[in-house]
Amino acid sequence: MNVLICDNDAPTRFVLKRILTQTLGWSSVETGDGVEALDMLSNKRFDLLLLDLEMPQCDGFEVLEVLRASAKLRDLPVVIVSQERRREVIVRLTEYNVAGYLLKPLRAEHVAARLTGLGLKATAHYGVRGEVSEMCVSPDHPALLIDGNLDFRHFFTSEAERFGPIRAAESAAAGLAQFRASPVDVVFVGTKLGIMGAEMLVRKLRDAAGERRVRVVSVIESANGNVQTFARRAEDRVHAAWDDEMNRTFLPSEFAKEFARFVQKTGPVAALAKALPEFRLASASAVEQVFGMMLNAEVETVHGAFDMSVAIHSTIAIDIDERFHVSVSVYLSEAAVDEVNGVLIGPDASSGDRAATSSELVNLVAGRLHAHAGDKSVRSVCSLPETMTHDVPDQLPDLPPEQGHTLHFRTTGGRAPFAVALKIELLEQPALAS
Amino acid sequence: MMSATLKSPGPAFDASAVFLEFGGDAVFIRRLAALLSSSLPVYVSDMLAAARARDVHRMATVAHAIRGSVGNVYAHQLAALAGVIERTARNGRAVDLSQVSDLEKAVRDLLSEFVLWAETLEGPERARPNSR
Numbered sequence: 001m002n003v004l005i006c007d008n009d010a011p012t013r014f015v016l017k018r019i020l021t022q023t024l025g026w027s028s029v030e031t032g033d034g035v036e037a038l039d040m041l042s043n044k045r046f047d048l049l050l051l052d053l054e055m056p057q058c059d060g061f062e063v064l065e066v067l068r069a070s071a072k073l074r075d076l077p078v079v080i081v082s083q084e085r086r087r088e089v090i091v092r093l094t095e096y097n098v099a100g101y102l103l104k105p106l107r108a109e110h111v112a113a114r115l116t117g118l119g120l121k122a123t124a125h126y127g128v129r130g131e132v133s134e135m136c137v138s139p140d141h142p143a144l145l146i147d148g149n150l151d152f153r154h155f156f157t158s159e160a161e162r163f164g165p166i167r168a169a170e171s172a173a174a175g176l177a178q179f180r181a182s183p184v185d186v187v188f189v190g191t192k193l194g195i196m197g198a199e200m201l202v203r204k205l206r207d208a209a210g211e212r213r214v215r216v217v218s219v220i221e222s223a224n225g226n227v228q229t230f231a232r233r234a235e236d237r238v239h240a241a242w243d244d245e246m247n248r249t250f251l252p253s254e255f256a257k258e259f260a261r262f263v264q265k266t267g268p269v270a271a272l273a274k275a276l277p278e279f280r281l282a283s284a285s286a287v288e289q290v291f292g293m294m295l296n297a298e299v300e301t302v303h304g305a306f307d308m309s310v311a312i313h314s315t316i317a318i319d320i321d322e323r324f325h326v327s328v329s330v331y332l333s334e335a336a337v338d339e340v341n342g343v344l345i346g347p348d349a350s351s352g353d354r355a356a357t358s359s360e361l362v363n364l365v366a367g368r369l370h371a372h373a374g375d376k377s378v379r380s381v382c383s384l385p386e387t388m389t390h391d392v393p394d395q396l397p398d399l400p401p402e403q404g405h406t407l408h409f410r411t412t413g414g415r416a417p418f419a420v421a422l423k424i425e426l427l428e429q430p431a432l433a434s
Numbered sequence: 435m436m437s438a439t440l441k442s443p444g445p446a447f448d449a450s451a452v453f454l455e456f457g458g459d460a461v462f463i464r465r466l467a468a469l470l471s472s473s474l475p476v477y478v479s480d481m482l483a484a485a486r487a488r489d490v491h492r493m494a495t496v497a498h499a500i501r502g503s504v505g506n507v508y509a510h511q512l513a514a515l516a517g518v519i520e521r522t523a524r525n526g527r528a529v530d531l532s533q534v535s536d537l538e539k540a541v542r543d544l545l546s547e548f549v550l551w552a553e554t555l556e557g558p559e560r561a562r563p564n565s566r
Contacts, residue, residue, distance in 0.1 A: 009503045011469045018462060054498055083502050105505025105513075108455060 001026040001120060002045070006037040006063065007052035007081060015106055016050060016081065023112045034058030038066055041073055048120055050102070053082040053089070064096040077120055081106070135185040135215040137164040138264035144168075144184045146175030146201070147219065148192025152248070156188070156219075159255050163263045172196035180208050186262060190219040190248065202242070217262065218245040446544040448508035449551055455508075460555035466507070467552040473503060474541050481519075485534045493534075494523035500537070507548060512540040 003026050007013050013030045020026040031037050035058045041049070049067075053060035060080065067073045080093060083104035093101070099118055102111055137143045142165035145156050150170070157166045167184070169175035171194035179187065187205055189198055196204075202216055246258040456462050477500045484492035497520035504512045515537050522529050 009499060010473050011466055011503050011506050014466055014469055015506050018456070022457075054495060083498070083505070104502045105508075 001047045003028040003048045003050060004037060004040060004046040005030040005050045006032075006034060006055070006060075007050070008032045008055040009052070012052075012081070012104070012106065016111070019106065019108045019111050020115075023108050024115060034060065034063040037063055041067070041076070046076065048099075048115075049076055049078045050081050051078050053080060053084055061092070061096075064093075064098070068096055077118065079115065079118070135213065136264040137166070137186055137262050139164050141185050141264070142167055143186040143188060143262070144175060144179060145188045145190065145219075146170075146172060146193060147188075147190030148194060149190065152190060152250070155250055155255075156190075159252060160259055163259070170194075172198070172201040176201060176204050176208065179205055179214075183209060183212060183214070185213070186215045186217065188217045188219050188246070188262075191221065215243045215262075218242045219248045220245050221248050446509055446512065446540070446547045447504075448510065451508040453555075458555075460552075463555060464552045467549045470503070470507065471545055471549060474500070474545060477503070478538050478541050481534060481537065485529065485531060488528070490523040490526060490529065493529055494520050497523065497537075500541070504541075504544060507544075509540075509544050509548075512537070512544055515540055 001020075001024070003020055005013050005016050005020075005028055007016065007030075010032065013032065017028050017030060020028045029040070031040060032055070034055050037049070037051070038058070040046075049063075051060045051063060060082070064078065067076055067078065077099040078096070079100040079102055080098050081102045081104065084090070085103075090101075099120075100114055102114060135141075137160065143160070144167045145153060145160075146169045147153050147156070148170055153168045153170065157168055160166045167178060167182075169178050172189075173194060173196050175187070175189075175193075176196070189201060193201060198218070205214060205216060244261070246261070247254065249255050249258065452463065456466075477496050481493060481496045481500070484490075484496060497516045501513045501516040501520060504516070515533065519529050519533055519537060522533075
């Protein structure tokens with residue numbers, strides 16, 4: 001799902017973006033202004049608009065009026081994000097066929113439940129983009145970066161080359177020549193392209209590709225590194241030609257996060273995506289989502305094998321403080337696939353900031369386990385056999401006793417679509433509890 | 435437990451709730467603090483200007499914005515105060531200027547406490563398993 005957030009309050013946009021990205025795995029861009037929102041909507045396809053009502057210059061009602069009068073955008077799903085409770089305002093909204101209403105203050109669990117409950121689907125337009133979205137950088141699939149900034153080319157290649165070969169060109173003309181000589185699956189188009197502008201470059205790249213598919217990614221400037229608001233020049237009318245875009249940054253951690261979308265995934269995530277491509281759009285940060293649910297839920301410790309029909313299995317493994325190797329496996333029953341709306345795949349442990357976030361969450365879950373199971377039980381070890389992380393097992397495996405005690409637990413309160421196995425390997429003494 | 439990273443939160447916001455809502459993501463919380471530090475003073479400045487101009491419509495709009503913004507960090511008292519000003523102004527009544535002063539102070543308190551608290555949070559690179 002590709003979402004446009006329109007709210008004049010920057011902290012609120014930041015919170016919303018986090019919920020969309022981390023809880024739902026949706027992509028989003030943001031604007032603080034209704035006028036700019038309309039401009040962006042006219043230039044790029046979005047699957048959903050999250051719209052504040054009270055904004056300077058052009059408020060939410062004005063945006064809605066324009067959208068509903070537009071042949072192109074009249075059916076765009078719009079969810080209002082506001083703290084407005086006045087009856088007359090709510091009644092007025094019903095005239096605009098809004099898909100939903102999120103009341104501020106925003107809370108992740110509630111927002112995620114409401115948005116997934118809408119049953120939105122990516123627009124048909126994204127069918128083509130969906131195909132190219134699987135085209136990634138890998139050791140066997142080089143990518144091409146076209147950018148006039150020498151520093152950025154160096155930075156980009158040094159950061160990205162661990163995932164696959166990166167060819168670089170300093171101008172649009174040079175990049176086009178390289179592409180014609182040796183086509184690649186993914187082309188990153190940056191700035192300072194020389195005499196040939198971005199629009200013509202993209203057109204010529206597609207012409208040169210012919211029947212071959214190519215994923216063209218705009219590497220665009222960030223107006224504010226913190227907020228990740230993409231600067232969009234009024235004269236830039238080539239957005240519709242992009243298959244994707246990434247934030248232009250010199251921060252390695254930020255780059256890793258941005259670039260993760262263009263890297264070929266391995267392991268259970270990729271295996272599942274290949275087997276069940278329909279889950280791809282909805283997949284993303286389930287481990288964090290599951291942990292988020294767990295943190296708010298009572299946990300019940302279940303000793304021994306947790307016998308359930310397992311459909312999905314994802315594992316993250318993180319070293320903490322060079323003292324502990326923590327491996328968390330999330331298993332979801334087949335029934336749970338529907339129950340959690342298909343969002344069920346966790347990020348790889350190497351996915352930059354997200355891994356750090358997961359580390360925090362693992363940390364918290366470990367604390368929870370202490371409380372529920374006691375130190376003796378948690379002083380246990382080892383990750384699952386490597387092969388298991390790539391399989392879809394029928395049930396949780398029993399680990400040999402010498403590998404340590406394993407805790408399997410599930411949530412209570414009727415919300416138990418998953419099981420989690422958490423194993424902590426103590427890398428050095430002293431014992432965990434002190 | 436996780437309280438190891440909750441360092442003496444002030445009463446201007448609910449630190450535990452913020453910590454849980456954002457999954458203990460120290461990086462995110464610090465960025466959020468930076469954003470609040472940028473936006474809230476602007477709202478306050480707008481509010482003071484509107485109060486001086488006796489522009490109740492503008493006061494209602496700004497109070498509404500403040501209420502929405504600080505709700506993200508569970509600043510209940512400040513949100514309530516902004517709500518009172520918003521309702522009064524929406525009804526076309528003059529807002530007591532002392533309430534505007536209270537609002538200004540409450541924003542100041544929130545920012546100082548929230549920023550300080552955010553800085554004390556342990557970042558992911560320093561995350562440690564909790565021990566009892």
